[in-house]
Amino acid sequence: CRWCCDQQDLAGEKCLARYACAYNQARLAALKSPLAVLNTAMYLTSVSYADMFQHQPWLVLDEADSLEHALMDFISIQMRESWAKRLGIDSPKYITKEDSWISWIQESAIPAAEKRLEALKSSYETEDLREERFCEGFLMRGRVFLSSVQEDKWVFNPESYEFKPVFVSQFGDLFWSHADRFLLMSATVVSVAQFARDIGIPRDQIEFIDMKSDFPVARRRVFYTPVANMTNKTKQTEWPKVVAGVDQLLAQYPKYNILVHTHSEALAQFIYSNSGFSGRMITYGKSQRRDRALEDFRNGQGKVLVAQSMERGVSLDDEQCRIIIVAKVPYPYLGDRQVSKRVYGSKDGNTWYAVQTLRTLMQATGRATRHKDDWSISYILDTQFGELVAKWPKLTLGWWREALVMPKKEGR
Numbered sequence: 001c002r003w004c005c006d007q008q009d010l011a012g013e014k015c016l017a018r019y020a021c022a023y024n025q026a027r028l029a030a031l032k033s034p035l036a037v038l039n040t041a042m043y044l045t046s047v048s049y050a051d052m053f054q055h056q057p058w059l060v061l062d063e064a065d066s067l068e069h070a071l072m073d074f075i076s077i078q079m080r081e082s083w084a085k086r087l088g089i090d091s092p093k094y095i096t097k098e099d100s101w102i103s104w105i106q107e108s109a110i111p112a113a114e115k116r117l118e119a120l121k122s123s124y125e126t127e128d129l130r131e132e133r134f135c136e137g138f139l140m141r142g143r144v145f146l147s148s149v150q151e152d153k154w155v156f157n158p159e160s161y162e163f164k165p166v167f168v169s170q171f172g173d174l175f176w177s178h179a180d181r182f183l184l185m186s187a188t189v190v191s192v193a194q195f196a197r198d199i200g201i202p203r204d205q206i207e208f209i210d211m212k213s214d215f216p217v218a219r220r221r222v223f224y225t226p227v228a229n230m231t232n233k234t235k236q237t238e239w240p241k242v243v244a245g246v247d248q249l250l251a252q253y254p255k256y257n258i259l260v261h262t263h264s265e266a267l268a269q270f271i272y273s274n275s276g277f278s279g280r281m282i283t284y285g286k287s288q289r290r291d292r293a294l295e296d297f298r299n300g301q302g303k304v305l306v307a308q309s310m311e312r313g314v315s316l317d318d319e320q321c322r323i324i325i326v327a328k329v330p331y332p333y334l335g336d337r338q339v340s341k342r343v344y345g346s347k348d349g350n351t352w353y354a355v356q357t358l359r360t361l362m363q364a365t366g367r368a369t370r371h372k373d374d375w376s377i378s379y380i381l382d383t384q385f386g387e388l389v390a391k392w393p394k395l396t397l398g399w400w401r402e403a404l405v406m407p408k409k410e411g412r
Contacts, residue, residue, distance in 0.1 A: 027052075040070040047178045048074075049140055056179040064184035065359055066312070067175070068198040071168040072338075077141035079109055079161040083134060087112040095158045102149060105163075110142050144171075155337040164338040166345065172200020187366065188359045190395050194351055213399035219375035222365050223405045226383040230267075230328040239267065242327050243274045245381045249325055250277045250304060256322035257297060260306045261364045263330040268306045271327065280304045297321075311364040321368040324378040329385050330360040354392045361385070362400050 030036040031052060038046070038053070040061075046052040061067065084091065089112050092104035117135040120128055145154070145163055154165050165171070176182070189195050189208070196203045213220075227245035228238040246260060262268040265285055272283045283306040284293040290309065297305040298320045305321075311330065332339045332353060343349040361380075368376030389396055396404070 040067070041074065044070070044074045044174055048174055054178045058181055058183065059175070059179035060183045060185070061175070062185050063312075065186040065188045065190070065195065067184075068168055071171050071174065071199065072164060074174070075141065075144060075168060075171055076162060076164045077105075077138060077145055078163075079138065081161060083138075084109075084161060086131075087116055091158065091161065092156075095156060101154070101156055101163065102146065105142050105145055110139060113138050113142070155341055157337055166338060166341045167198075169198060169200035175199070176201065187399075188362050188397065190355045190359050190362075190397060191351065194348065194355050197348065198352070210398070215369055215372055215374075217403050219372075220366075220369040220378075220403050221405060222378040222380065222400070222403050224380045224385055224407060226386060226407065227381045228383065230382040230384060239270055240274065242267075242381055243271050246271060246325055246327060247276050249323065249379060250275070250280065253323050255302050257300060257302065257316075257320060258304045258323040258325060259297075259310060259316065259321050259367060260304060260325045260327055261311060261330070262306060262308050263328045265308045267328055268308050271306050277304060281306050283307065310367065311360050314367050315370050316368045317370045318374055322376050324365055324368055324376060326361065326364055326378065326380045326382065326385075329357060329380075329382045329388060330364065331357050331384075351392075354388065354395055357388065358392070358395050362397065365400075 030038070036053065043053060047054050081091075087109070089104075089108045092100040094100040113135045117132060117139070120132045120135070148165070148170065153167070154163055156163050192206065192208045193203055196206055225245070228234075228241035230238055230242060250258060260268075260271065262271065268283050269285070272278055272281050275281065280302060281304045282293050282297050282300070284290055290307075293305065293307070294310070294314065297303050298316065301319075334340050334343065339353075343353045346352070365378040365380075368374070368378075
């Protein structure tokens with residue numbers, strides 16, 4: 001930040017205010033330290049554009065199964081309609097033609113962002129600094145786009161003015177060229193071969209070490225109790241069935257905090273509006289705060305959090321959550337052009353799709369048993385799960401499969 005110091009008022013002296021900035025001090029300390037802990041987005045920005053944290057002997061990457069998504073976010077470029085209007089540019093003339101994208105980025109968007117960035121050099125308001133950061137980030141991504149775009153390798157979403165690469169493996173060196181050795185850790189490397197392909201590592205350069213979970217199986221059971229076929233085509237008949245299944249479990253566990261994974265805001269709102277236990281429920285929409293809902297749930301007793309985005313990055317220890325309900329199998333949205341092209345336009349598309357789904361599912365059921373003495377019970381209600389594991393039995397990891405309880409077949 002520039003704080004409140006205008007260099008023109010310092011009679012030519014160099015402004016030192018920025019050296020007192022707490023963020024700059026913390027970053028400088030990290031640069032000097034033999035061990036620095038960063039989030040992935042900051043690391044990618046630092047090594048790619050700021051010449052910091054490069055040439056390390058070791059790089060440890062936690063939650064490594066999310067690296068493909070992290071690279072996608074870093075490489076993708078987005079020009080929101082509000083920003084485009086502010087810069088005085090329109091969308092590409094022919095949004096389905098790649099040549100139109102390239103000329104739009106090269107001839108309209110980048111020159112407009114450069115011009116705006118130059119005009120912002122003498123601006124100090126908070127909104128000006130926000131816009132400056134946007135322009136800088138857009139220019140970085142726009143130049144990467146121009147240097148790497150190839151036919152059928154990128155997709156454009158005209159609703160959000162967003163460009164995404166279909167595959168990010170070609171950008172893997174954004175990680176692998178900045179350290180000598182790497183330790184990648186994750187509880188959900190569903191397929192090592194698929195993982196290697198997705199992030200641009202030759203399979204023969206990976207040594208995979210599979211470690212068993214030291215959490216007792218009895219404390220992390222996952223029950224498949226099919227009650228509804230949760231596809232979009234069967235919404236009218238099946239969604240009421242899943243509400244009934246959820247309510248049955250809520251009645252069974254009146255005193256425990258329960259997390260209900262819905263995978264979509266629409267399903268979350270449907271369950272909340274039609275459940276007989278809505279008085280226990282906490283939910284949120286786009287205009288409501290996810291963090292506030294999560295905090296209210298953690299501090300409550302007998303509460304039910306009906307949520308569409310709690311599969312990762314949430315730790316609900318001990319009494320914060322005892323029961324997890326998966327109302328719908330979390331298939332990636334095929335309406336996303338990048339997902340669709342990845343699935344239907346590549347040889348490993350169906351495998352990739354199954355890996356993404358099972359990975360998210362396993363992460364979702366792991367939100368509550370957080371240490372050896374903790375316990376929770378998970379329930380999967382969507383019949384799509386049975387079809388998924390029947391088709392891809394080898395993609396369920398051993399530590400998770402040993403906790404899975406399938407329904408008994410008739411006659412047994």
